[in-house]
Amino acid sequence: MRKLLLAALVATLAALAPLYAETIVIRNAIIMTVTKGTVHGSVVVKDGKIAEIGEKVMEPTGATIIDAGGQYLIPGIIDCHSHIAGDGGINEGSVSVSSMANIKDIINPEDIAIYRALAGGVTTANILHGSANSIGGQTIVLKMRWGKDANAMIFEGATPGIKFALGENVKRSGNPQGGRGATGAVVQARYPATRMGVEDVIREAFTEAKAYKAEWDAYNAKVARGEHPIPPRTDLKLEPLKEVLEGKRYVHAHSYRSDEILMLMRVADDYGFKIRTFQHVLEGYKVAKEIAAHGAGGSTFSDWWDYKVEAADAIPYNAAIMEKAGVVVSLNSDDAELMRHLNTEAAKTMKYGGMTETEALSMVTINPAKQLGIDNRVGSIEVGKDADLVLYDKYPLSDYAKVEKVLIDGSVYFDRDKEISSRAAEAAAKQKLVDKLKQQQQQNGGRGGRGGRIG
Amino acid sequence: MKKLLFALLLISAFALAQEPQAVAIHNAKIVTVSGPVIAKGTVVVRNGLIEAVGENVQVPADAWVVDGEGMTVYPGLIDALSTVGMPGAAPAAAAAAGGRGGGGRNAAATPAAAAAPAARSNGPEDRPQTTSWLLAADEVSPTDKRIETVRGAGITTVVAYPERGIFAGQGAVIDLISGEKSGEMVVASPTGQYIALGGGRGGGGGGGFPASLMGVLAYVHQIYLDAEHYKLVKAAYDKNPNGMQRPQYDRALEGVMDSPRILLPATREVEIDRLIHFAAELKQPYILYGLHEAYRPEAVDLLKKAGVPVLLSMHWPEPGRGADVHLEDETLRQLETYDLAATAPALLQKAGVKFALYADGLDAPRDIQRAVKKAMDAGLSREDALRALTLTPAEIYGVANRVGSIEKGKIGNLVVTKGDIFENNTKIEMVFVDGKKYTPAADAAGGRGAAATDNPGGNQ
Numbered sequence: 001m002r003k004l005l006l007a008a009l010v011a012t013l014a015a016l017a018p019l020y021a022e023t024i025v026i027r028n029a030i031i032m033t034v035t036k037g038t039v040h041g042s043v044v045v046k047d048g049k050i051a052e053i054g055e056k057v058m059e060p061t062g063a064t065i066i067d068a069g070g071q072y073l074i075p076g077i078i079d080c081h082s083h084i085a086g087d088g089g090i091n092e093g094s095v096s097v098s099s100m101a102n103i104k105d106i107i108n109p110e111d112i113a114i115y116r117a118l119a120g121g122v123t124t125a126n127i128l129h130g131s132a133n134s135i136g137g138q139t140i141v142l143k144m145r146w147g148k149d150a151n152a153m154i155f156e157g158a159t160p161g162i163k164f165a166l167g168e169n170v171k172r173s174g175n176p177q178g179g180r181g182a183t184g185a186v187v188q189a190r191y192p193a194t195r196m197g198v199e200d201v202i203r204e205a206f207t208e209a210k211a212y213k214a215e216w217d218a219y220n221a222k223v224a225r226g227e228h229p230i231p232p233r234t235d236l237k238l239e240p241l242k243e244v245l246e247g248k249r250y251v252h253a254h255s256y257r258s259d260e261i262l263m264l265m266r267v268a269d270d271y272g273f274k275i276r277t278f279q280h281v282l283e284g285y286k287v288a289k290e291i292a293a294h295g296a297g298g299s300t301f302s303d304w305w306d307y308k309v310e311a312a313d314a315i316p317y318n319a320a321i322m323e324k325a326g327v328v329v330s331l332n333s334d335d336a337e338l339m340r341h342l343n344t345e346a347a348k349t350m351k352y353g354g355m356t357e358t359e360a361l362s363m364v365t366i367n368p369a370k371q372l373g374i375d376n377r378v379g380s381i382e383v384g385k386d387a388d389l390v391l392y393d394k395y396p397l398s399d400y401a402k403v404e405k406v407l408i409d410g411s412v413y414f415d416r417d418k419e420i421s422s423r424a425a426e427a428a429a430k431q432k433l434v435d436k437l438k439q440q441q442q443q444n445g446g447r448g449g450r451g452g453r454i455g
Numbered sequence: 456m457k458k459l460l461f462a463l464l465l466i467s468a469f470a471l472a473q474e475p476q477a478v479a480i481h482n483a484k485i486v487t488v489s490g491p492v493i494a495k496g497t498v499v500v501r502n503g504l505i506e507a508v509g510e511n512v513q514v515p516a517d518a519w520v521v522d523g524e525g526m527t528v529y530p531g532l533i534d535a536l537s538t539v540g541m542p543g544a545a546p547a548a549a550a551a552a553g554g555r556g557g558g559g560r561n562a563a564a565t566p567a568a569a570a571a572p573a574a575r576s577n578g579p580e581d582r583p584q585t586t587s588w589l590l591a592a593d594e595v596s597p598t599d600k601r602i603e604t605v606r607g608a609g610i611t612t613v614v615a616y617p618e619r620g621i622f623a624g625q626g627a628v629i630d631l632i633s634g635e636k637s638g639e640m641v642v643a644s645p646t647g648q649y650i651a652l653g654g655g656r657g658g659g660g661g662g663g664f665p666a667s668l669m670g671v672l673a674y675v676h677q678i679y680l681d682a683e684h685y686k687l688v689k690a691a692y693d694k695n696p697n698g699m700q701r702p703q704y705d706r707a708l709e710g711v712m713d714s715p716r717i718l719l720p721a722t723r724e725v726e727i728d729r730l731i732h733f734a735a736e737l738k739q740p741y742i743l744y745g746l747h748e749a750y751r752p753e754a755v756d757l758l759k760k761a762g763v764p765v766l767l768s769m770h771w772p773e774p775g776r777g778a779d780v781h782l783e784d785e786t787l788r789q790l791e792t793y794d795l796a797a798t799a800p801a802l803l804q805k806a807g808v809k810f811a812l813y814a815d816g817l818d819a820p821r822d823i824q825r826a827v828k829k830a831m832d833a834g835l836s837r838e839d840a841l842r843a844l845t846l847t848p849a850e851i852y853g854v855a856n857r858v859g860s861i862e863k864g865k866i867g868n869l870v871v872t873k874g875d876i877f878e879n880n881t882k883i884e885m886v887f888v889d890g891k892k893y894t895p896a897a898d899a900a901g902g903r904g905a906a907a908t909d910n911p912g913g914n915q
Contacts, residue, residue: 087725088652088668095578095664100673105733108725110788129669137669149728149753230687234680236673237578426787433790434782437774 023047024410025059029068029391034075034358034365035380043073045387048409053381071404072396074361075380076123076388077342078368080299081252081279081332083128084113084339085142085153091130092137096170096191096201099162100236101137103127107150113336114153118144118414120340121390121403124155126372128279129163131254134170134192134201136163138240139252141372143388144406146413159373161276162240165254166264168310170198199263206271209241216242250276250373252299256310258286265294277371279332281322282314288325297328297371302345303352319363320353330368347397360397386410475519477501478892479512480871483523488530488846489860498528500867503890508861521871526884529841529876530860531611531868533628535766535811535848536718536744539605539613539818540595540629540640576663579677583664584653587678587710589617589624592644595637601818602631607895608820609870611888612642612858614848616649616718621671622678622707623649625714628854630868632888639889642866643854647742648714650675672733679737682708715853716740718766724748724757731761742851744813747772747792749799758808764851765808767843769826770815771797800843801834811848812840820883820895827877840877866890 024045031039031053041055044063052058059065083090087108092098107127117125123144129137141158171193192198215232222229243249251268255261255278268275277297278284282305284291284298291298300322305314323329331346333339346364349355355363369379377386387410394401406414478500485493485508497512498505506515514520576583594617605613611631617624625645634640652671665671688702717737721730722745734741744766748754758765774782774793782790803810812830817823827840835843849859858866867890874881886893 086669087729088671089666090669092665092667092670092673094576094666094670098664098670100579100677101665101667101669102673103669105672105729106667106669107729110723110725150725151728151732230691231684233684236677236680430787430790431783433787433794437782437790437793441774441776 022410023060023063024066024387024407025057025063026066026068026073026389026391028070029073030070031073031381032357032361032396033381034361035382037358043381043387043389045389045407045410048387048411050381050383050385050387053383066391066405068391072392072394072401073381074121074343074390074392074396075365075385076378076390076406076408077121077364078330078372078374078379079117079122079125079333079339079342079364080277080297080330080368080371081128081334082117082125082336082339083130083334084117084125084336085109085111085127090128091132093130093132094190096133097135097205097237098129098133098137099135099205099238099240101129102140102240103129103138104140104154104160107140107142107153109146109148109150109153113339114142114144115146115414116336117339118146118406119403119416119419121343121392121396121406122339123388123390123406123408124369124372124374124378125339126161126252126368128161128252131163131165131169133163133165134198135205135241136165136254138162138249141374143408144413145408155372155374155377157374157377159248159250160243161250161252161372162244163252163254164202164264164275166198166260167195167254167256168308169254171195195260195263198260199267202264202267203270205241206245206267206273209238209245210271212238213242213245244273245271247273252277252279254279256280256282257313258283261287262290265290265296268294276373277330280334282311282318284327285315285318285321286313288322288327291322292326297330297367298322299330299332299368299371301334302331302348316348316352319349320355323349323353323355323359323363328367328370329363330371331363332368343392343396343401344399347399350397357397477506477515477518478521478887478890479514479518480521480523480526480528480869481514483521483871484527485861486527486529486841486876487861488842489862497523498861498869500869500887500890503867505861505863505865505867507863521885523871525873527872527874527876528861529609529870529872530845531858531870531886531888532609532844533811533848533859534605534610534613534814534844535851536813536815537605537613537615538618539601539631540597540599540615541591541617542594542596542599576665578664579674579681581664582678582707583674584620585622585678585707585710586617586619586624587622587648587708587714588706589710590627590645591615591617591625591629592627592638592641594624595627595629595640597632597634597637597640602633603893603896604818604820605814605823606631606886606888606893607883608814608823609872609876609883609886610814610823611868611870611886614646614852616647618649618651621651621653621665621674622711623651625649625710626718628852628858630866630888632891633893642858643852645714646852646854647716647718648711649718650720652720676733676736678707678711679739681705682711686712716742718742718744720745722747722768724751724754727754727757731757731763734763742766744768746799746810747796750792750795750797750802752802755802755806755808758803759806763808765803765810766813766848766851767800767803767810768815769812769823769830770817771826771829795833797829798833800830800840804835804839809847809851810843811851812843813848824877824879824881828879831877837875837877 026043042057044052044057087106092101126141128139139161141155142153143155145153253275275296277299279299281298281300300318303316305311319329342364346360349360366379369375378388389407391405392401393404404416480498485496496510499507613629614626615629616626627644628642629640630642665674685708717739719730721727721743742764746765746767772792814823846859849855869887871885872881872883883895
């Protein structure tokens with residue numbers, strides 16, 4: 001019932017979502033900028049951007065004042081690995097290379113998980129294809145602009161990505177006897193069935209992609225010379241791989257074991273592309289130097305382990321060890337629920353590995369921003385950056401902290417007080433509708449309805 | 456009345472022996488749809504075509520006369536998206552998505568293709584779930600029992616589509632005559648390619664590619680890219696085959712290229728937004744079908760901006776019944792959809808969005824009438840409702856020059872009623888298809904009110 005009420009509420013809040021950003025001054029806050037220390041003072045937000053930060057600021061006339069009352073302001077949380085906000089499945093698990101599938105095509109801006117993530121302080125998320133394939137589908141970075149349409153959610157200018165996956169999920173799907181796939185659905189036998197096969201699938205795909213790229217390069221050269229050749233066939237499977245080879249698309253690789261992490265870096269070196277991030281990367285601590293040398297980021301879990309064989313060697317010190325070895329490290333959720341308290345996930349690195357407050361917070365703000373190539377826009381509270389801000393009632397690296405307000409692009413998208421105070425009216429409105437429909441049913445007598453449902 | 460009965464009897468008796476050359480409906484109110492209503496006039500149908508219509512039309516000497524006193528003549532209704540006449544309509548893929556527009560399916564039909572499992576598809580190149588080359592015009596079966604059933608609702612014409620898989624095939628405008636030759640039924644072909652996006656349940660699926668919505672979308676997109684490329688290569692080869700490898704004939708692409716337009720499903724607001732963008736990528740003329748959330752102001756705006764014609768399912772969403780149904784547990788959004796779905800036609804009309812209504816699996820005349828009435832009770836005028844079931848679908852499919860209104864020279868598809876069409880107590884007296892007269896069975900058209908049938912369409 002509570003879930004339902006929230007859903008009802010959220011539907012209404014969607015209609016109230018801000019249309020334009022106003023000038024806002026957040027006063028009297030403990031501002032944890034992440035990149036520029038902590039400031040007790042104010043933040044001025046103008047045209048959706050952070051205009052000024054300081055103990056004393058110039059408050060523009062007519063600005064909306066938010067008195068933080070000594071509460072904590074942090075940059076919007078960024079989740080580098082999420083599967084929310086999709087329609088019709090996030091795994092095209094039928095093939096080992098599903099790069100033609102694109103999350104961008106199936107964004108569902110009405111997914112309630114977006115609003116709940118927002119209520120947990122998340123303002124940006126990397127929405128990934130599932131991990132059923134060696135080379136999975138295309139990924140997209142979204143801002144949690146609840147109430148906006150699918151296109152308006154897309155983080156404009158963010159480099160799109162592609163999901164790779166190694167190990168159990170991929171080869172389990174290819175069990176020669178068939179069986180249960182990564183998502184629980186029964187699947188038919190599919191190559192590969194071993195880690196060796198996974199490498200082979202990736203090499204074969206990039207061999208194909210290189211030939212494809214050469215074909216297009218030759219065509220473009222001819223066109224440049226003024227010839228009129230027939231263009232090659234556009235292949236939606238190979239297009240994104242071509243983009244990877246051209247450095248126009250990031251590779252986010254689901255990985256567990258150190259041997260397969262090394263394998264993928266070798267393959268990438270052979271074909272001349274980079275792995276942007278290793279996702280999960282639970283044995284990253286074993287090969288942290290190599291990951292750092294490759295220039296890849298590591299997006300891992302805080303302290304989750306042993307949920308499958310390849311996760312047996314996981315340690316909660318993983319994030320800290322990789323960080324110290326020079327890897328840009330983020331902590332991700334991979335889960336709609338965990339996504340709502342990534343602040344406490346970050347806090348765990350202070351216990352395991354002795355990260356500082358700033359280092360811990362970085363792992364859910366500026367570091368994932370770097371991994372996604374959007375750190376010029378988000379990830380810290382700096383003048384000129386997007387005003388994506390989260391106001392916590394207490395010290396944010398604590399279980400007791402609650403999100404009070406969330407701003408994206410300088411507009412308030414979540415407000416705990418408004419959310420709670422609107423619930424009674426929403427419930428009443430809903431009850432009215434329920435009563436009306438029930439009454440109609442009674443009037444219509446015993447005729448059975450079987451009309452189409454939407455869902 | 457006696458006169459009328461006599462005339463009817465005569466005609467019925469005569470029909471058994473031989474078709475009259477010409478029929479004149481005399482002294483009737485004539486709702487032409489394309490022009491003003493004629494309060495009292497005559498329609499003459501000869502050799503299947505409307506020979507004359509007007510206030511002062513002479514009844515030809517050789518015509519059988521129907522005394523139209525107290526009767527109204529309408530153009531035959533057109534169901535803009537139907538499976539009537541299609542053999543074995545009830546495919547696996549479309550059924551998974553809840554049928555066309557999320558509404559009902561004809562459960563009686565048997566899935567011919569579902570019985571034979573297709574080979575596992577390993578990618579777009581295997582052309583999974585594609586029979587784009589199928590023509591409804593070739594498939595139409597004059598023995599489909601539903602032809603007579605829906606005709607009882609005044610439907611003289613359907614735009615029927617095969618509906619198996621993702622690219623199901625091409626539709627045809629079909630006149631619902633009880634003919635012996637299916638070819639006589641076809642008014643126009645092809646009308647468009649019917650595309651379904653399937654259940655999109657995700658996961659491994661087991662049936663091969665595609666197993667998710669994004670996989671289906673990628674596949675559909677790839678098909679149109681391939682078709683574009685195929686066209687180029689074929690043109691080059693036709694121009695000069697000398698020394699050039701001949702392009703491989705691809706019937707899936709041939710079928711796609713033959714289609715004057717595509718039909719894409721969009722039920723929720725999110726889908727309307729998504730499919731409008733998707734169609735722009737495909738660079739194809741398109742129609743959206745389904746549209747249960749078209750009542751939402753955002754959806755109306757989207758459709759208006761896109762300038763896309765839509766086929767609106769009249770299978771209005773209704774809450775379930777029984778002890779296990781708890782409206783309290785449904786989302787506010789779903790409750791609003793139950794409450795407001797039928798307001799969509801009126802809202803689209805007001806916004807100037809071109810729309811046709813389709814029965815979406817409702818076959819019983821009573822259910823179809825009630826479904827239209829529900830939209831009227833929700834604000835749609837009778838004129839606009841009638842247009843959405845006659846001239847507008849004809850326009851959408853580019854056949855307004857032959858069906859959809861009562862005009863000289865058009866096909867003789869007429870509905871003759873006693874009372875205003877779509878009203879609860881209105882009796883459909885006769886239906887003309889290609890000038891052939893049919894009298895709806897009493898229990899289909901005349902027996903309303905007495906025997907309450909199952910009511911998926913809902914009623915106020």
